[in-house]
Amino acid sequence: MKIIDLRRFVALVDHGLHFPRAAEELGIPLAALYTSIEKLDDETGHPLISKQGAGFQLTPAGALLLDEARRRIADAPASAPAPKVAAGGKAKASKGKGRAPIVKGQPKPYKKRQGR
8 A cells, every 4th residue: 555545545534534625635636536545445455435425434444444544654754745746838839830841952942032
């Protein structure tokens, strides 16, 4: 089990099993939180959270994992959190379409020849 998944699970429990609030507090997309919980479900072989009416409830396996997760997180070496990077990047300029390559010794195909 990865420490990051365990930290996300503990954060979810600390926020009252409210997925959107926990994801916002962690600074991750909601889908990433769901994926982390599903990974932990698969690794343990038992569901950790069950849906009860309008909300969620921790299962007995989830309660056991919560104690274990808190111990593992406390024992893990402290690491600096990764800086948040804004999505996207620098846009590259388009070179246009239909521009012929320049051949050495030939006039530039997109420039008119100067008249004499």
